[in-house]
Amino acid sequence: MTDSTTDDPRADDPRAAPGKALLSLCARRLLAHGPSARRALRLLPPQLYPVLFQAAFQDGRTLVLQDLVATWPFPLLSFRDLLGQRFPQERSHKSCIQAVISAVVELLRRELEDSFLACLEVAKHQSQHRERGSKRRKGPSSLSPAPLPVEIRADLFVNATSFPILREALGISPSSLLLLKCRDFHAEELPAAGTAALLGSLDPSGLRRVELRFNNLGMAGLGLILPQLSHFQDLLSLQLPYSNLDLRRPLPGLDAAIRCLAAHLGKLPRLKELNLDSSRLSGKLRQLFSDLESPLESLQLAFCSLLPSDLTFLSQSLHAPALRKLDLSGHHLNENLLQPLQLLLEEASASLLHLDLMECHLTDTRLEVLLPTLCRCSRLRCLGLFGNPLSTPGLQSLLRRTGVLRDLRLVVYPYPLECYIQDPTSGHPVEVDEERLAAVGAELSRMLGSSGRAGTLWTTSLCPHGALNYLTP
Template identity: 55%
Template structure:
C-alpha cells in the first residue's frame, strides 16, 4: 500500500504468488514473565497457520528460519517443524543454538524437558529431507538442500520425571537408531534403481552423471542398555556408508556385557567422544582390563565414569594385583582426562596407585562409597589434582573418625578452586561439622554443598547457614532432616538407613524449614536455595560446572 500526496491510499496490484499472511493477534500461550520480541510474536502467529507458513517458506529470508523454528517448537507446530527441517537453508541445525534464550524469546527451552512430539518431528524431517534428496540425486544444487549436520546435543536429561510428553535420552537414542536403519534401507533401494538404469539397453548411448552425494551427520549423546543394544548396534554398523550418520559426543551404557560394551565402543568415532559413562555393568577389574584399552583411541575423552563397576581392591590375589596395575596404566593413557567417577568401588588404600599415572590434574573426582582410608585422603591432598579440583564427591565415606583430619587438610588445599562438594551420608555430627567449618568457609568459590544424610541437629544446621552465608557464590545446599525432627528416638549415632527410613515429624520440620528461610532472608541471601529435595536438583558433571 502506498500513499500519494494527500489523496486516498491506492492498493497495489495483488501478487498471485505471494502467500496469504494471517492477521496479527495478541499472543496467548506465552508463560508468565516471558519476554518476546515483535518478530517472535509474528513468528508464533504465522506458525499457527500451517498452510500460509508453508507457502511463505519460498519467500522467507533465511535469517528468519531460526526464530520461526523456535516459535514452532514452543507451540508444538509439528507440521511446520517438519517443513522447516526439509527446507533448512543452513549447513547446521543445532538444538543448543535454536532453543536457548535469545533476543527474540527469553524462554530457555534447553533447560526444560524436551518435547517428545517435537524431537520426533525434527528427526522425521531429516529423514524426509534425505529421502527427497536421494529420490532425485541427479538434479542441480538447490538452495534449500543445505543441511549437513543435525546437532541434538545439549537437550536436558536428568533421568527422572519423564512424563508422556517428554523424551528421555534412551528414547532419543532408539528413535535415531531406527531412523538410521530406515534411511539405510531407502538408500539401498535408490542405489539398486540407479544401478538398473545404468545397465539398461541405452546405457552405452547416454552417460548418466554420477549421483550427487547427500548425507547428514547427527551429533548426539547416546544411552544404551540391554534392551536397546541390538537396534543401536545395527545403526552404528552401517554408520560409515549411511546417509544418516551418528556421531556420538557422550556415551552411556548400562547393564551390558563386556563383549557388548567393547563392540559398541569400536563403532564410535574416535575424535568426537568426550565422555564415556559405564555403570551397572558389573565389569570388575578383569572386565575393565578388557574395556579400557578401547578408550585410548578417544583422543578427546575428557570424562570417564565407572560407578557401580564392582571393583574391590581390599583382598587382591596376585593376578588381580596385576589387573590393578594395568587399569592404572590404561587410565594414564587418557591424556585429556579431567573427570573421573569411581563411585561405589572399594578402593581402600589404593588411590595413589590408581591416580598416580595420570598425566594431568583432574578437575572432577567422584569417590562416593569407596571405603577410603586416611592415607588415600593424605595422598589426594598432596597430589597435583587437589589445587585444580572443581568438584569433589566423598559421599558415603566415614569422615567422622580417622578421615576427619586428612579431610580438613584436603579442603584447605582445594579451597581456591572447589565449586561443588558432596559429603552426604558421611556420619558427620554437629561437632564434626564445627571442626570442618574453618576449612569449608575458605572455599570462597563454592556453589553447591551436599550434606544430606548426616546426623545434624537444627542448631547445627543454623550454625552452618550462619557461617557459610558469607560465601557469595553458594547458591544450593542439600541439607538433611534434623535429628531432632524425627518422630521417634533415633539410635545414636544413627546409621544412614535410620535417617533415610525414619519417620519425620512434618509439622516440626516445617517450622525448622521456615526458620532457615527466614535466616537466609535476614542474611541477604534470598538467592540461595536450602532444600532437602535430592530429586529436583541433579548432580552436575564436569561440563556443567
C-alpha cells in the first residue's frame, strides 16, 4: 500500500475526464442503495470493480469494500493503481484501510483453511498408500500435488501498535502455506526479538530495503537481527539509525562482538547503502567494514563520533571511489578531522552526488580551507550545511566559488550569524531575525540569477526536497 502516483497514461488526458467523472457518479449512486447494491456485485462485469472500489473508499463504505475484496475478480489489488494521487491521508479513511486489510486477512484465512484441509487429505492418502505399499511393496502411485502456498506481497511499516496485528495475521495458518514477500521493511520502536521474528517470517528473495529506526538495539539486539538479515541476498539498503550502538567503551568481548557484526554485514553481497547515524563508532570503522567485499554507494554516519583514523580508513577503502551519498553531519571539523575529510572527498570527487556536513562547526575560515576540494566534486547535486556558524560573507563566497559545480541544484545553508538576535545578558543567540534572514535569502537569489543559476535552490528549510534514489530499481 503506497501513495505513489498511477502509471495510467490516460490520467492526464482531458478527454477522459468527463467519462471518468460520469462513471464515478454512477458508481456512487449505485452504492447508495446499500444492501441491494452489495447483493448485485457478483452480477456486475469485472471492469466496474476498480471504480466501485474508488467510490466506496471515498464515501467510507466499509461493508462494500469488504464485499469487493471478497469477490475481487483480478489477481492483484493495489492501492497505488486504484487510488493513485488520490490516496487519502485523512484519519477519516482509517476505517476503510482497516476494512480492506480485515477482508484480505479473512479471505486468506478461508483459502488457507481450505488448503490446510487439502494438505490433511493428501497426507491421509499418502499414509494409506504407505500402508498398502508396505504390504505389496509396489512402486509409488500418483498422488495429487500438495497445494501451493498463498503469496502475499506488501511493503511493511511496523511499529508497537501494528506489530500485534501483523503477528496475529502471520500466525493464521501453518507457515508452509503463507509466503510473505516484501521489498521494503520498516520497523520503529520494536524489541529486537520481535523484529527478528518478523524478518524470519519474510521470504528471503526480493527484499531490498530494511530500516530499523528508534529500536534501541544495542550490540545485543544487532546480534539477534543481523543473522536474520544474512538470509536476504538481494538486500541493497540497511538503515540502522538511533540503534544505541556504542563501540567506544573497552568492554570484555567487544572485539569479538564487532568481528561477529562485521561477518554478518559481509554476508550481504549486494549491499550498497548503509545508515548507522548516531552510533558511537570511534576508531572502529576498519573493523566493522572489514568483511564488506562490494563498495558502498551511500554511507550515512551522522553523529557517530568518528576519529581522524576512521576518515583516513574510508579515504583508502574500496568505498571512497564509489560513494554517491555521504553524510558526516554532527562531527566537529577541526584541523584534526578537516585534513582526512579532504582526502576522502578527493577520492570520492568523481562519483559524489550528495554531501551532508550539517552541524559540523564549520566556520568561514574552515570552509575556505575545504572549498578547493569541495569544488572538485564535479557531479555534486546536493550540499547540506545547515547548523554551521557561517556569516553572510561566508555564504556569498560559497555561492560564488561553487559556480563551477554545474550539477549543483540544492544547498541547505545555515542561518547566517548576523541574523541571530542575542540575549543582552549572556550574549548567546536566542532567536532569528526573520527580516534579516529574508534579506540574506533575497541577496543570495539575486546572485544566483545574475550568475545564470536561477534553477538552483538555496534554502534554510530542512524539509525533504525530493532526495535522490541511490539504489538501482
